[in-house]
Amino acid sequence: MSYKRITLSQFLMDGQHRRGGSGRFTSLLTDIRTTCKMISHEVNRGAMAGNLGLAGTENVQGEDQKKLDVLANEIFLHMTAQSGNYAAMASEELEDVHIVHGASGRYLLLFDPLDGSSNIDINIAVGSIFSILHLPDGVDCSDRSVFLQPGVKQVAAGYAIYGSSTMLVLTTGEGVNGFTLDQNIGVFVLTHPNMRISEDASEFAINASRSRFWEPPVKRYIDEALAGTEGPRAKDFNMRWVAAMVAEVHRILCRGGVFMYPVDVRNAKQGGKLRLMYEANPMAFIVEQAGGMAITGRDRIMDLQPQGLHQRVGVVLGSKNEVERIQRYHREYD
Numbered sequence: 001m002s003y004k005r006i007t008l009s010q011f012l013m014d015g016q017h018r019r020g021g022s023g024r025f026t027s028l029l030t031d032i033r034t035t036c037k038m039i040s041h042e043v044n045r046g047a048m049a050g051n052l053g054l055a056g057t058e059n060v061q062g063e064d065q066k067k068l069d070v071l072a073n074e075i076f077l078h079m080t081a082q083s084g085n086y087a088a089m090a091s092e093e094l095e096d097v098h099i100v101h102g103a104s105g106r107y108l109l110l111f112d113p114l115d116g117s118s119n120i121d122i123n124i125a126v127g128s129i130f131s132i133l134h135l136p137d138g139v140d141c142s143d144r145s146v147f148l149q150p151g152v153k154q155v156a157a158g159y160a161i162y163g164s165s166t167m168l169v170l171t172t173g174e175g176v177n178g179f180t181l182d183q184n185i186g187v188f189v190l191t192h193p194n195m196r197i198s199e200d201a202s203e204f205a206i207n208a209s210r211s212r213f214w215e216p217p218v219k220r221y222i223d224e225a226l227a228g229t230e231g232p233r234a235k236d237f238n239m240r241w242v243a244a245m246v247a248e249v250h251r252i253l254c255r256g257g258v259f260m261y262p263v264d265v266r267n268a269k270q271g272g273k274l275r276l277m278y279e280a281n282p283m284a285f286i287v288e289q290a291g292g293m294a295i296t297g298r299d300r301i302m303d304l305q306p307q308g309l310h311q312r313v314g315v316v317l318g319s320k321n322e323v324e325r326i327q328r329y330h331r332e333y334d
């Protein structure tokens with residue numbers, strides 16, 4: 001094994017020197033790095049630490065919280081408040097924003113502390129997702145509307161995946177880089193520099209149990225893929241569904257494909273299933289930075305003007321040519 005490895009800290013410092021920066025990103029991401037290591041540790045200990053199962057409470061989304069949803073949320077809140085970089089935070093697990101009293105920071109942090117909750121008890125990959133926004137000058141962060149900035153305003157975003165290994169995948173708007181946690185020395189090492197999503201793909205991820213609720217353009221795309229070499233696409237497709245957005249996006253970054261959680265007739269009233277501010281926007285930023293596309297089905301996700309902290313949205317993301325095709329099917333239908 002080579003010891004000439006680049007750690008996350010070195011990578012962030014290099015970027016700082018290259019840009020002649022103030023250490024802003026280094027500092028913003030340091031607490032998140034520690035947070036993800038701590039959550040990884042708790043996920044790994046699983047049943048031994050009594051971390052599996054329900055917490056017995058419900059979140060603002062109307063979901064039953066798992067013990068790890070609650071624990072990961074507490075770790076995020078506590079660890080990212082330390083540096084004073086973040087003036088306020090918003091989370092899937094909190095109805096309202098969390099103000100960091102006394103912090104002089106000019107950044108806002110939004111997160112999904114534990115993504116893929118239904119996988120916790122069955123020892124399958126879960127993750128964490130985060131998005132960082134700037135707090136505009138002269139604005140008070142107790143006003144929750146300061147969080148309602150479109151995805152194009154994100155200054156950084158990323159996710160941690162707690163899978164067969166733990167990884168942190170990041171963008172600060174200069175491409176996407178992946179770091180693997182060396183559990184023995186507790187350090188993230190750059191293992192996936194400059195991750196790129198292939199433009200073409202023949203693999204899709206969608207919860208097909210909802211097919212009877214799909215809109216015609218989604219049904220058309222999936223039917224054509226399922227028809228394989230006999231159909232209009234004239235090639236066979238493969239299918240995957242992990243039930244954790246983090247794992248689906250990670251797979252797409254590694255080998256291409258499309259992930260869809262579309263608006264359908266059953267979830268249309270809520271606007272979809274996935275949450276714009278701490279699931280769709282950060283993942284859209286990463287996917288676009290890796291050369292892919294992320295849309296609602298019709299529109300670019302990062303252009304949407306958010307209306308609420310917990311707003312839901314349709315999500316179609318991944319390999320550019322496939323996502324463009326799905327967008328075209330929607331336009332042809334409308």
Ligand code: AHG
Pocket residue numbers: 063092112114115116117118207243244245246261
């Ligand atoms: P969370 O666990 O943070 O609430 O998110 C779960 C999301 C997402 O990660 C995943 O793609 C989707 O829900 C799975 O939905 P199904 O249960 O319909 O498969």
Ligand code: MN
Pocket residue numbers: 061063092117
């Ligand atoms: Mn949830």
Ligand code: MN
Pocket residue numbers: 112114115116245279
């Ligand atoms: Mn989630």
Ligand code: MN
Pocket residue numbers: 069092112113114115116117
């Ligand atoms: Mn979650």
